[in-house]
Amino acid sequence: xxxxxxxxxxxxxxxxxxxxxxxxxxxxxxxxxxxxxxxxxxxxxxxxxxxxxxxxxxxxxxxxxxxxxxxxxxxxxxxxxxxxxxxxxxxxxxxxxxxxxxxxxxxxxxxxxxxxxxxxxxxxxxxxxxxxxxxxxxxxxxxxxxxxxxxxxxxxxxxxxxxxxxxxxxxxxxxxxxxxxxxxxxxxxxxxxxxxxxxxxxxxxxxxxxxxxxxxxxxxxxxxxxxxxxxxxxxxxxxxxxxxxxxxxxxxxxxxxxxxxxxxxxxxxxxxxxxxxxxxxxxxxxxxx
Amino acid sequence: xxxxxxxxxxxxxxxxxxxxxxxxxxxxxxxxxxxxxxxxxxxxxxxxxxxxxxxxxxxxxxxxxxxxxxxxxxxxxxxxxxxxxxxxxxxxxxxxxxxxxxxxxxxxxxxxxxxxxxxxxxxxxxxxxxxxxxxxxxxxxxxxxxxxxxxxxxxxxxxxxxxxxxxxxxxxxxxxxxxxxxxxxxxxxxxxxxxxxxxxxxxxxxxxxxxxxxxxxxxxxxxxxxxxxxxxxxxxxxxxxxxxxxxxxxxxxxxxxxxxxxxxxxxxxxxxxxxxxxxxxxxxxxxxxxxx
Numbered sequence: 001x002x003x004x005x006x007x008x009x010x011x012x013x014x015x016x017x018x019x020x021x022x023x024x025x026x027x028x029x030x031x032x033x034x035x036x037x038x039x040x041x042x043x044x045x046x047x048x049x050x051x052x053x054x055x056x057x058x059x060x061x062x063x064x065x066x067x068x069x070x071x072x073x074x075x076x077x078x079x080x081x082x083x084x085x086x087x088x089x090x091x092x093x094x095x096x097x098x099x100x101x102x103x104x105x106x107x108x109x110x111x112x113x114x115x116x117x118x119x120x121x122x123x124x125x126x127x128x129x130x131x132x133x134x135x136x137x138x139x140x141x142x143x144x145x146x147x148x149x150x151x152x153x154x155x156x157x158x159x160x161x162x163x164x165x166x167x168x169x170x171x172x173x174x175x176x177x178x179x180x181x182x183x184x185x186x187x188x189x190x191x192x193x194x195x196x197x198x199x200x201x202x203x204x205x206x207x208x209x210x211x212x213x214x215x216x217x218x219x220x221x222x223x224x225x226x227x228x229x230x231x232x233x234x235x236x237x238x239x240x241x242x243x244x245x246x247x248x249x250x251x252x253x254x255x256x257x258x259x260x261x262x263x264x265x266x267x268x269x270x271x272x273x274x275x276x277x278x279x280x281x282x283x284x285x286x287x288x289x
Numbered sequence: 290x291x292x293x294x295x296x297x298x299x300x301x302x303x304x305x306x307x308x309x310x311x312x313x314x315x316x317x318x319x320x321x322x323x324x325x326x327x328x329x330x331x332x333x334x335x336x337x338x339x340x341x342x343x344x345x346x347x348x349x350x351x352x353x354x355x356x357x358x359x360x361x362x363x364x365x366x367x368x369x370x371x372x373x374x375x376x377x378x379x380x381x382x383x384x385x386x387x388x389x390x391x392x393x394x395x396x397x398x399x400x401x402x403x404x405x406x407x408x409x410x411x412x413x414x415x416x417x418x419x420x421x422x423x424x425x426x427x428x429x430x431x432x433x434x435x436x437x438x439x440x441x442x443x444x445x446x447x448x449x450x451x452x453x454x455x456x457x458x459x460x461x462x463x464x465x466x467x468x469x470x471x472x473x474x475x476x477x478x479x480x481x482x483x484x485x486x487x488x489x490x491x492x493x494x495x496x497x498x499x500x501x502x503x504x505x506x507x508x509x510x511x512x513x514x515x516x517x518x519x520x521x522x523x524x525x526x527x528x529x530x531x532x533x534x535x536x537x538x539x540x541x542x543x544x545x546x547x548x549x550x551x552x553x554x555x556x557x558x559x560x561x562x563x564x565x566x567x568x569x570x571x572x573x574x575x576x577x578x579x580x581x
Contacts, residue, residue, distance in 0.1 A: 005480060013482040020392065023384035024401065027456075030449065031404045034411070034419060041422075088312025096309055108573070109316040115569045116323065116562070117510025119536045123543070123558050124323050127330060148319050155316065179298055181305035209412030212512040212536075216543055241414045241513075248418050249517055261415045268410045276403070 035265060042262025045255045055222050062247075062256050064263075066222045070139060070237035073230040074218065075207050077143035078150060079200060085147070086154025087196060091184060093155070094162040114152035121149045122213040130217055136234035139225070142218025149213055150203040157202060161195020162188065198278040205271040208264065211241035220246055240264055324562075331559030334358070334552035343556065349523040349538075351550035358553045360560065362525045366440065366532040367564075370515070371508040373444035374451055379501055381448075382455030383490075386500075389456070390463040391485045402457075409453030417517030420446040425518055432529060438520035440532045446514050451504035458503055462496020463489055495575055502572045509564060512536035535561045 053063030089106070097103045125145030135141040165188055173183040189196075219236030222243070229235055238246065240260050248257035335343050338358045346359025389401045421438075424445055429437030466489045474484040490497070512534075520531025521541055533541070539558050546554060 004478070009480065009483070013480055016482055016486060020384045020388045023381045024388045024393075026381055027385050027401070027408070027452065028404060031408055035407075037419065037423070038415065085312050085315050088309050089315055092309040092313030096306060097313065106313055106316055109320045111573065112320050112566070112569055113316055115506050115510075115565055115572070117506075117512065117536065117565065119510065119512040119540055120323070120327070120558055120562055120565070123539060123555070124326050126543075127326050128322065132326075151316060151319065179302045181302050182298075184305075205410050209410065211412065211414050212540060215540070241412050244412075244414045244418065245513060245517070248414075248421060254418075254422065257418050261418055264412050264415055268407065268412070272403070272407055272410050276406075 035269075038258065038261045038265050041255075041258040042260070042265070045259035046262065050259060054224050062253065064240065064243060064256075064260060066224045067238055067240045067243040067260070069224060070218070070230075071208060071239040073139050073225070073227070073237070074143050074146065074214070074239055075204055077140065077231060078146040078207050079203060081144065081147040082150050082154055082203060083196070083200065086151055086199065087158050087189070089151070089155045090158035090162055091188070094159055095180070095184060095188065110152045110155055113148070114156075116149075118149065118210055118213040121145050122216045125213060125217040134233070137217065137219040137236040138233050139218050139235055139237050140231050140233060142214045142239075143231075145213050145217045146207050146210060149210070150206050153202050153206060154199040157199030158192065158195050161192035161198070164195075165191045194278055194281045198275060201271060201275040201278060205268065205275065208239075208267055208271070209241060211239075211245055214239055214242050215245075218242070327555070327559050327562050330552070330555040332556070334549060334556040335559075337549060338553065338556075343553075344560075347525050349533075351542075351546070351553065356549070358549070360535070360538070360553075360557055362523050363533055363535045363538045363557065364560070366519075366526040367509055367535045367561075369526050369528075370440060370443050370447060370519075370532070370534060371505055373440070374447035374508040375501060375504060376448075377444065378448035378451045378504060379455055382452045382500070382504075383459055383497060385452075386456045386459040386463060387485060387490065390460045391481075391489065405453050405456050408449075409457075413450065413511060413514040414517070416446055416450055417514035420514060420518040434529055436520065436531065438518055438531060439529050440519060440526050441528050443515050443519040443532065443534070446518050447508045447511060450511060450514060451507045454503045454507055455500045458500035459493070459497045462493040462500070465496065466492040499572060499575045502568060502575060506565060506568045506572070509568070510536060510561070512540050516540055535564075 049061070050063055051068065052065050053061065054066045055062045093103055093106060097106075122145065125141060125148075129135045129141035129144045130137055135144070169187050169191060170183060173187045174180075178186070218238065220238045220242060221236040222238060225235055225237055230237075240263065244257050244260040244264070247253040247260070343358060343360060344364070345361055346357055347361045348357040348359050349362060350357050385401070385405075389398055389405075393401060420442060424442050425437040427437070428434065428439065428442045428445075432441075470488050470492055471484050474488045475481070479487070515534050516537045519534065519537065521533050521537055522531035523533045523538070524530055526532040535557055539554050539561070542550065543554055
């Protein structure tokens with residue numbers, strides 16, 4: 001059989017195959033080099049002092065504890081806001097909405113939100129939360145901005161998961177005399193918990209990596225803020241990513257920047273791993289159906 | 290049936306239904322608020338400067354004695370940067386997507402998918418930092434320039450950053466091509482490579498097009514990484530000259546500007562937003578046509 005393929009076709013195939021291998025090789029080498037280089041440059045600069053202090057002008061030391069705390073605060077506040085709205089929206093789309101045109105409109109809006117660049121979120125966040133609603137430059141304003149930004153991610157993942165809940169579950173609950181909300185609370189949401197978890201993890205990934213949307217909403221301060229004053233207005237603070245940008249671009253402290261980059265890289269790896277585990281569970285459940 | 294529920298339970302049902310409906314329309318509300326705020330704060334400066342002067346003047350010098358607010362340099366830089374990223378990123382991404390979808394052994398496929406999702410998870414400031422430390426000096430040495438922070442460096446960083454979206458969306462599209470198409474081609478004596486590139490890829494072309502449009506959206510909207518590698522001078526763009534994009538024009542002057550200059554920054558954001566809306570519209574059109 002193979003003898004019937006002309007040399008010209010063989011050469012063409014060989015060229016295309018090698019291009020394909022080259023492209024795949026580029027991706028793998030690129031990722032390995034990126035991770036390797038960042039860890040190599042960053043890890044030697046991470047120390048306990050670096051992680052557990054704030055920057056001091058007098059002692060001329062740099063510590064990133066405030067940035068770590070701010071990142072945690074923003075993640076918590078954002079998730080707290082976006083999760084109920086996102087789940088509610090997905091439930092509405094999947095369980096309540098009957099009008100196809102309305103669903104289409106909501107889905108179009110969700111896609112539009114997903115496509116808006118983070119710098120525009122930052123700008124509008126500044127106009128709406130910082131100025132119009134007078135939060136001031138604050139962690140709260142940053143978190144609200146990110147909640148709007150991550151809403152599409154949550155809606156989409158939860159909706160996917162709701163779709164895998166078999167209709168027989170719903171019919172069973174309704175047949176037993178349950179109301180719609182009761183059915184959603186006791187049957188539908190518990191069966192789609194892994195989708196909710198996945199949506200959560202994906203949003204955390206986006207929040208941790210976000211910088212442009214935070215610079216003008218959450219500000220660039222490096223002071224330690226307590227847990228209970230974090231949600232208050234006029235409490236600005238920079239997250240790890242914003243701090244990385246400031247240290248690298250404005251101050252030329254590249255060792256500090258790489259140390260933060262290494263921490264972000266490790267966080268990204270962990271987040272990806274957990275997201276995959278959750279998604280894996282989700283798929284297995286979907287397959288059981 | 291409903292009479293079986295107690296009055297209190299009925300009320301709760303009503304309220305929860307209302308809450309879910311409200312949440313459902315949150316996305317619509319947010320899009321409306323964003324649009325209104327961008328137009329309201331972006332239009333006044335355009336009115337003061339004049340639409341023609343704003344879009345077509347090649348000089349941006351808001352702080353000089355005779356201030357000029359032309360954003361043509363930013364528009365051209367954004368368009369050129371995006372085009373460059375697409376020209377480099379799409380062929381590599383598409384080839385990789387084809388390999389993952391049709392040729393990779395099962396284990397390697399898993400590894401590659403994981404690699405792609407990792408690439409998309411890396412924060413843009415990290416790309417910017419690595420670009421600053423590795424790509425900018427490399428571009429300077431290779432091309433013998435006084436400074437490597439220019440459009441070319443930005444294009445390289447952007448082409449890496451769009452790879453994950455291009456790969457994952459095109460891979461999904463290629464996976465969705467019905468097996469019968471390929472089996473028919475193989476039965477007629479075509480080799481696997483020929484089948485994939487002459488049958489599967491053309492059949493998935495609307496999905497691949499969607500991935501390109503998505504990549505355009507990513508590239509044109511990226512701010513931080515571009516800011517760190519492009520030099521950030523408001524010149525008309527040259528491949529090896531320092532440039533400023535629409536995104537970085539907004540980001541770099543927002544913290545200290547005031548008056549008309551600040552208002553003009555909102556107008557730049559409005560222009561960027563309109564670009565994004567057009568891209569979204571095209572994306573929807575492409576996906577819709579695929580479904581039909």
